[in-house]
Amino acid sequence: MKHDCHYHPGDPAKWQCSECQMHYCSRCMPDADTRQRRALCPTCSKAMRYMGTATEVVPFWNRIGAFFRYPFHTDPLIVIAICTLVPLVAPANLIGILIWLVLALALFKYTYAVINHTAEGHLNPPSVSVAFTGSGFNIVILQLLVFIVMGGLVGVAAMVGGPLLMLLALAFVVLAMPASIMVLAMERSVGAAVNPMNLAVLISRIGTPYFLLYGYLILLTLASGVAQDFAYNHFPFWFSQPLSGFLNSTFTLILFNMLGYLLFQYQEELGFASDIQDDSADVDMHQRDRGARFDADIDMNLKDGNYDRVQGMLKEALKRNRDDPLRIGQLYQLLVARNDATELYQYHPRILGWLADRNDGEGIASVVSLLEEAEPGFKLDEPELAVRSARCLYQRGQYKLALKLLQDFHKRFPESDELAPAYLLVAQTLANGMGQWEKATAFLTFIQKRCVNHPLHEQVPVFLEQAEKKELLKGPKASFAVPD
Known part of the structure; x- marks a missing residue:
């Protein structure tokens, strides 16, 4: 008799728990030992019966x-x-x-x-x-x-x-x-x-x-x-x-x-169980990926509607490895789906950093919007993160929100090395995105006066000349000429 996986209908089941009366496929049991025919039920932790590939074998009349x-x-x-x-x-x-x-x-x-x-x-x-x-x-x-x-x-x-x-x-x-x-x-x-x-x-x-x-x-x-x-x-x-x-x-x-x-x-x-073995690569069962087991547990709990439990699992995982991009991304998707602004605020530096790494301006915009609901007047406390997030927003045409993230940057982070990049980005947003050339010129002049030692200082005259001509602020053109 063919049994489908409880969590993945259409996928043939390979394991059966007699205690829970549940069937699981290979995706649900990445840590199972198919060679030894051993696996523990992810729900009740009891030993399960291995069903082999009986449920997915092509009938002999088709071969x-x-x-x-x-x-x-x-x-x-x-x-x-x-x-x-x-x-x-x-x-x-x-x-x-x-x-x-x-x-x-x-x-x-x-x-x-x-x-x-x-x-x-x-x-x-x-x-x-x-x-x-x-x-x-x-x-x-x-x-x-x-x-x-x-x-x-x-x-x-x-x-x-x-x-x-x-x-x-x-x-x-x-x-x-x-x-x-x-x-x-x-x-x-x-x-x-x-x-x-x-x-x-x-x-x-x-x-x-x-x-x-x-x-x-x-x-x-x-x-x-x-x-x-x-x-x-x-x-x-x-x-x-x-x-x-x-x-x-x-x-x-x-x-x-x-x-x-x-x-x-x-x-x-x-009354026995076998697997198709000719095309399967040898896997060292002693080197199983624990992360795969964790992902399978998350998948099953989500399908069971245990959202609080999944959220707790992800938060515990981030305590062990705070910068794990996979878990940060999973937590972000869950919190946005649940519209949980409070938890988003707690984890927003890591989540926004994760989104910036992926140049996901739309994601950053949605997170910032939720954060402003939780805390009116919300501002980022990390200058580098603010610049990275604003750059993603600028590239996605979210000009007003990009300016908002960089508002009063020189007052909030007066000694930051990100001051010149931040205000250059503001100038480009105002000029290239909104056509406000005079305001863009003011920010470029500010960089010229305040950021004398920054590498961007040498490029400011080029930007000012472009702003005066109302050209897109792109900076100096690359040159491959070899000096004499």
Whole structure:
């Protein structure tokens, strides 16, 4: 059953809290350990159940093309080539027979590894080494035992109930064969693979898609048989034999890949959890970003309407790192949305600085407007911040508000190094923005008289000349000439 995240509808859930009956997606659980399948509920702090990618897996009937491409990846092609071509050059004696048996075992081992590999979320084939190294060769013997036991069950049914019961038993065995192969691949147990109750439960949990898959498998088997028959009837034996072996191995890998993907698709119903692993980068879970957990908590609390709690969280974060731009921006957005002028006044130096860094004149204008409501006659106490904020306002055409921030600057900050830049900005605002050239000239003259030691003093004559001609105050033009 598909579950969506409680906080992000449309995003598939990967974690479920049985205590809260809540489902969470990866965005809500950035600190979860998917490798160890461990996570604590952000609401009640209880351990949660990992659901894997069951809710976002593409149905197998939409991946038919991918199944047919599966054997043509490099690793399975090498396995098929070795198991098909090597017997052709092997000697026609006991050694040749042994080589053929070993390669047949390797091929069958690889096909069963495909089921496990795919069920674990690996959409690319296992490596070549899986076929020829390590344990697992006994899977062929186990499969033979399964066939023998199932044949015996059909025989017993014939002896006990006659032809009718035999036909029913045979029909169940044929229908349950894919389920038996899946169980054997996952559990490596003959008993589990032939237990009728076990197989019936697996089929019932998968439901209708199992029978759809069964139809595909029948078509694959028929296609494989027709292709091999065509090869034997239309090509010479030296070519048709390896071609037939290649086709048989290819169709077998397609079949087993489909069985593994069915397990992966219905992992939740079958009681296990896997993730798509081939395209995901390795992440060191010991180096998790705590900030991501904090952001997820903020997101969930906002969607739950816990605005006071979010505000408290952000204020605590700014106590630990007062200049964190991310938290300042989040607090600004929350306070403006809540029209909280009191808290805005408390944090206005950092918020205005953050807005100035982003050249957000509109944001500065809205904050100043709210601050004036909280404190009529509000003025900034930091000269540098006042100039930066006024410059952003000037660039956004907020001329009157820019002048207001710099009003009586020489009285409020008489010794500030920002006096010359402040009044030059006032002059540019008056001249360029409002066309008041005489007033602009007065402020430029003030800079010329009072700020003799400031670097801007040398440029004032150029500005005065521009003001006299009623030209835009832009200062001296850049020159790239090299002095003699």
